[in-house]
Structures are given as structure tokens and as C-alpha cells.
Amino acid sequence: MHIVVCIKQVPDSAQIRVHPVTNTIMRQGVPAIVNPYDLFSLEEALRLKDKFGGRVTVLCMGPPQAEEALRKCISFGADDAVLVTDRAFAGADTLATSYALAAGVRQIASEQAVDIVFTGKQTIDGDTAQVGPGIAKRMGLQLLTYVSRIIETDLENRTITVERRAEGGVQVLKTALPCLITMLENTNEMRFAALPAMIHAAAYPVRKWNKEQAGIEDFGKIGLKGSPTVVSKVFGPTPRTEKVEMLELETSTLRDVSLNLIQKIFTRHPTLEADLLTKEMT
Amino acid sequence: MSQAPAAAPTARPTAGRGRNLELSEELKAYKGVWVFIEHDRGHVHSVSWELVGEARKLADQLGCPVSAILLGGEDEGLEKFAAEAFTFGADKAYLMKDPVLKGYRNEPFTKGMTDLVNKYKPEILLLGATSQGRDLAGSVATTLLTGLTADCTELRIDPVSKALAATRPTFGGSLYCTIMTLAYRPQMATVRPRVMEMPRADASRTGEITYDALGMVETQIVTKLLDFIADANSNKINLPYADIIVSGGKGLKTPENFKLVFELARVLGAEVGATRPCVQAGWVEADRQVGQTGKTVRPKLYIAAGISGAVQHRVGCEASDVIVAINTDINAPIFEFAHYGIVGNAMQVLPALTQGFAAHLALRTRQAA
Secondary structure, three states: OEEEEEEOEEEOHHHOEEOOOOOOEEOOOOOEEEOHHHHHHHHHHHHHHHHHOOEEEEEEEOOHHHHHHHHHHHHHOOOEEEEEOOHHHOOOOHHHHHHHHHHHHHHHHHHOOOOEEEEEOOOOOOOOOOHHHHHHHHHOOEEEEEEEEEEEEEOOOOEEEEEEEEOOEEEEEEEEOOEEEEEOOOOOOOOOOOHHHHHHHHHOOOEEEOOOOOOOOOHHHOOOOOOOEEEEEEEOOOOOOOOOEEEOOOOOOHHHHHHHHHHHHHHHOHHHHHHHHHHHHO | OOOOOOOOOOOOOOOOOOOOOOOOOOHHHOOOEEEEOOEEOOEEOHHHHHHHHHHHHHHHHHOOOEEEEEEEOOOOOHHHHHHHHHHOOOOEEEEEEOHHHOOOOHHHHHHHHHHHHHHHOOOEEEEEOOHHHHHHHHHHHHHHOOOEEEEEOEEEEOOOOOOEEEEEEEHHHOEEEEEEEOOOOOEEEEEOOOOOOOOOOOOOOOOEEEEEOOOOOHHHOOOEEEEEEEOOHHHOOOHHHOOEEEEEOHHHOOHHHHHHHHHHHHHHOOEEEEOHHHHHOOOOOHHHEEOOOOEOOOOOEEEEEOOOOOHHHHHHHOOOOEEEEEEOOOOOOHHHHOOEEEEOOHHHHHHHHHHHHHHHHHHHHHHHO
16 A cells, blocks of 8 residues: 655744734744644554555655655654655645645656545645645545544455544545545544654655656646735734723632623623523523 | 546636736636535535625625525425525525535535536635535635635725735734735635624525536445434534633643633533643543634633633634633733733632622522512
């Protein structure tokens, strides 16, 4: 079984600060990590490999330093890593990104046929959840997003059965391989990288492909040129004009502060109290 | 590893060598605002009505109609949903009924949607940013080779270009950016539930229904829907539509202390929310996460206990009518957007509030009796 996992290197958004004056992202000192959602997909791929044998290849589109993210995946147990990296990819929106990644997957598949492509549910910097579906459509693959569990993989009949999170319930879907899967968060826990694996990963020769090597056929479909969306404005959140009203604990008891707050809430929002009372009565 | 796609990407006039930002003559013919109406087991997802309300505002500025798009099985009551869409502001409805459209599946829905777009050429196409809407939007946009903006918080018509200006949070909510699709049509966007206001229904409004056929049979569809396991009512968490939410953060320190959040919520008949670290620590279910990577909420009352109020959390809850913050750190960012603040230990304040609310409500109930 050959699985390709598409990952992205992202800034750790929990540590990002915005410059208060210029409203620009202050990236300095912000660590770059593997998009956390991608790790749920990588772990699932590794579990399939544990069960059925075969190999896991990780693929990333990004600047040269994204090599580190791929190395991290090698330390977790991925067998091979490919970075498609070219200045021509810069400025890509999700449509252009899906084109480049689909080309990369095809190139990998030309070396060894691919059974499943995994991507993260979404990234923590863009949050769009569009690249996975995009790659699937580019490649004509069946798409299974928000998968919470792989129920059965039948390699003989080339089918896979999964549970997929939907609004108000779970869909049980069965499809044919090859397909593209995005795993839901908290579906599994990423394994630890053992020390020998980390040493192996540090020395691993990550393959780097430029746009030609990645098998890109139409240079008009990558990077800014291939991106239908145009960012017209970037700005910070609007500061609220209304000031917070602080209730002092030091000058009165906890009970008084609570009752005072409850009064204030219901005075400000009378329907809230009315709703609650109706609920109480019925 | 390729296999024939059911809905192949359609050929588009290429944008030329440079970055083309001008709309071609052919694409200028695209008119109207469309809303994909998401429904399942007899119910329309409220986000679809929120979007019809938003579509109405956009269409009024453009001077064009609003259309509701309904795909589903023969017995799924699509006409009834269309009539409801009219009351919320739609002028037309495009219906596609087919047994293979019963229950969402990416392949037939993508084909149905792209066929309708190619036939009727809408200028703007809006979908809910739900698990279904996001799955479909990404597939349809790639098939049509057009721009798609995810999780928008504001939709406007740019006065100069008349293009859709879609604003969305980026970098985990620390910044906002406005995105436009200038040279491609339709312009697609998804919006999360509860980000837009629910429109008022006008029972006198009606509209025109158009029927189209999908032209697909079950044997052509690779993915089979074997079962749908509905969430048990007992553990159904519906944060986006809750009137009152009591949320807890890492300031509560232990899962045992987090129970204080549940106790206050019980007295108020409220939903329980949480920050991402609490979910990651396994204190509560992922469905309870409020914020950029969780749910967007707009309750009447939002009580945040032990939550510092990072931007990622802020974007998920700042539309609440009243925000009450309890935090030991007076400099916590939550006090920048809360309406009422108590600097104190949530482990002490929460029980006091629980008692206070219980006593107040009991008193009022007695007075009313």
C-alpha cells in the first residue's frame, strides 16, 4: 500500500502577534510547525501502513525551510519526503495550491501507484479546508472529508469504508481506492518519534522538486497567476468602543458582586430573564 | 492513479500570461446571487436562511434576483423548503430531484451544482461553512476553476468593481483580509453558521421554481452512503444556536474544576463552551470548542470563566450580546471585549454566580406565581 500525505508548514498561530501600529504579522521568533491537523492524517496513514505494509510518502509545497516539517514527518515514521518548492509557487491561493500538489502527487504516483492521498482537514493559518477537496477534484479521486474513523480497508476489492462527521450525525460511506481522505481532529494521537528515528530524519535526503520536476504542465495555473482570488485589504480587528465595566471584588463580598452582576445582566437584556422564567415554569 | 471524474473541470478562457484582473465579456453574462440550501432528514440548516438574508442585501445592491439551490431526493420536501426560502428573501429556486441526491454525497452534488452554474450562470454563489458546505464548495470551485473564499465574516459589493468583497479572519483570527475574485465567475464564498443574522420571514413572499435533472444513475456513483447514525439527543451539542453559553478555559486548571462551568450552565439551561486548550487536554468534547478552529457563537449571554481571550477565541464569541469575563489577570485580553468583568478566581466566582442565579430565578418565579 502506498499512501501520500500532503502537509503544510505553518507558523504556530498560538504564538503569533500582530504589530499594534502597522497591523502586520510579527513572524520573528514564531516557531514553524507541521500543521496540527495534518498530523491526524499522517498518524492514520502510518496506522494503515502498520496494518497492511507498504510505504508513506509525505508531500509539501512551500519554501526551502519547509524541509524541516517534512523531516519531522520522517521522524514519526514516514518513509519518503518530497518538497515542491519554486518561487513560481509564491502567492498561490487554494485553487493554485491544489493544482501544484495534485501535480506532485501524480509525479510520486508515477514512481509507485498511490492508493490513498491524505491531507489535513484544514490548516491553522488559512483555515479554508479547500485544498483537500481541490486535490481530489484535480485528480478525479473520490473525496472523504471530516473522517472520524476508518472502519475497513479491503485491499483485495480495493474499497474503503469510513465514518464521516456530518451535521447532526455520522455518515457511513464506502468508496473505491484510490481516494482522498481528510481526518477530523482528535481522531487519534500522534505517536512519539524515537531517538533513532529522529537521527535518521535529521540526515534524510528530502527530495526537492522545482516546478518542472514536479511535473507542472501549465505555469499559468500556479502561484499568483493561477489564483483567481485577490487579497485587496488586510487589517486588524476593530477595537470596541464600549469599555468593560469592572465589578470590584475587593470592596464587596462575592455574593454581592454576583447579585449585582445578575441585576446588571437582566437590566441590560430583559428578554433573557423573561426567557429563563418561562423555561422555569414549563 | 486517475479515474474518470464525474464532473470534469470545465474549460475556461485562460487568463493570459500576466495576471488578468479584468472580467472577460463571456463572464459578464453571469448574473444573480445564489444560495445553496443545505438540508438533511427534513430540516434546512439555519445557516442557509442566514445566507438568503445576506444574499438579499447583496442582490439589492446589484439589482439582481436571489435564487435558492435545492438538491435532494424525490420525497425530501424540496418545494416546501423553496417556499420557505422565498419568505426569507429568495426570488427563484432551482430544484434538482433525484434518488441519488438523497443524503449528501460529494460526487452527485458536485455534478448537480456545477451543471446548474454552467447552465444559469450566477454571479455569486454562497454556501454554509458546514462539513457539507465546505466539502461541496471546495469541489465545485475547483471543478469550475473559480475563486472561493472560506468562512467569511462580512460580504459586501465593492462600489468600484461591483465584485464581491469577502472579508474573513486569517492567521487564526489575528488579522482580517478582504478577498475578491475579479476575473472569474461565479464568485464563491462560505459563511459559518451564526455569523450572519437570521432574516425575518415575510409569509406573503413567493417565487418561481425551476426544475432540472441530474442525469446520473446510482451505478455511475462510486461512493455509497451505507448508513447515517444520528447523534443521540442526549449528547447533542448545539453551541451556535444556544441563547446562553458558559465557557471555561485553562484558568480552571483541572477537569474537576471545569465541572463548575457545567453547574452554572445547568442552572441557566445553558450550553457549555470551552477554549481549544481545554478540548486538547480532553476535558470536554471537541464540539464544545468556541473560536477560530471551533464554533462561532452569538448567544444573548456569554460567560467566560478562566479564559484569557486570545484572538482565536475572540473571533468565535464577540458577536454575543453580553459577555461576562472572570479572570484573575486584570491585563487579560478578554477584558478588552467583555461587557462586564470580574477580576477573581473562577473557582470561587462560578459557584457564587450559580447560587446567585438560582436564588434570583426562584425569587422571580415566586413573585410571578
